Amino acid sequence: MEERISITHGAACLVARAQGSGPTVLLLASLGRGAEDFCEIAPRVAAAGYRVIAPEPRGIGGSSGPMEGLTLYDLAEDAAAFAGDAPLLVAGHAFGNWVARALAVVRPGQVKGVALLAASLGPTLDPLVRASIDGSFDPALTEAERLAHLQRGYFAPGHDARIWLEGWHPPVAAMQRAATQASDARWRRVADRVPTLYVAAAQDFIAPVPDAATLHAALGADCRMTVIAEAGHALLPEQPAATAEAILAFARDILT
Numbered sequence: 001m002e003e004r005i006s007i008t009h010g011a012a013c014l015v016a017r018a019q020g021s022g023p024t025v026l027l028l029a030s031l032g033r034g035a036e037d038f039c040e041i042a043p044r045v046a047a048a049g050y051r052v053i054a055p056e057p058r059g060i061g062g063s064s065g066p067m068e069g070l071t072l073y074d075l076a077e078d079a080a081a082f083a084g085d086a087p088l089l090v091a092g093h094a095f096g097n098w099v100a101r102a103l104a105v106v107r108p109g110q111v112k113g114v115a116l117l118a119a120s121l122g123p124t125l126d127p128l129v130r131a132s133i134d135g136s137f138d139p140a141l142t143e144a145e146r147l148a149h150l151q152r153g154y155f156a157p158g159h160d161a162r163i164w165l166e167g168w169h170p171p172v173a174a175m176q177r178a179a180t181q182a183s184d185a186r187w188r189r190v191a192d193r194v195p196t197l198y199v200a201a202a203q204d205f206i207a208p209v210p211d212a213a214t215l216h217a218a219l220g221a222d223c224r225m226t227v228i229a230e231a232g233h234a235l236l237p238e239q240p241a242a243t244a245e246a247i248l249a250f251a252r253d254i255l256t
Helices: 042-047 072-080 096-106 127-136 143-154 170-181 212-219 240-254
Strands: 003-009 012-019 024-028 051-055 088-093 111-117 196-201 223-228
Touching: 012 042, 024 042, 024 072, 024 096, 042 051, 042 240, 072 096, 072 170, 088 096, 088 240, 096 111, 111 240, 127 143, 196 212, 196 240, 212 223, 223 240
Parallel strands: 024 051, 024 088, 088 111, 111 196, 196 223
Antiparallel strands: 003 012, 012 051
16 A cells, blocks of 8 residues: 655655555656656555655655755755665656666665666757657647647657646756756766666657667666567556566566
């Protein structure tokens, strides 16, 4: 059964959704989105014998705190605060993958592995890609315009993008982008620090499936990849069972 847990972390008051017991898996959401995106993933992982914690970013779901002067490392510490000293597997979806990578920097030894879900390898994006991301949550656009951006940017053909019309938080996205720009590059090559799983979506417009050379050049040596069919950048609502199983296969390997 899911519970909501609250903690105070420095100047922030933070909330997370949690369930299950066992080794700890942290789930980190995408740009400007909250823990509800893992509503079909978390129960599957918890049922397999894990303590699953999905933190809400500052500005979403009751989490609050300063929204300026932050880095990815600050956002990573927010998430890690829910886990105490427990060994961790950290799974970050889309933008959340950058926070997951930063967590491996700020909690060396505690983070045993990082799973990157539909993850852009770096913060520089093609302008057409950026336009679809921005248009997905631009309140100045009509619903039809936003839906077109969502369908193109986030969902595989034949999947209904309407399920993501809601759940966007533009001020949070702005904070997260500023935090990325304020961060040094230590977070990027996470696979030089810990075992890393790259979970690619086969029809991802924003983060196309990389070849092995590109993947290792961006992330480091200790990286493996699995590709999930019939999914775009949204991934989680499109293929929850396959995504959960990819996380679980990795968890069984690194948290035993």
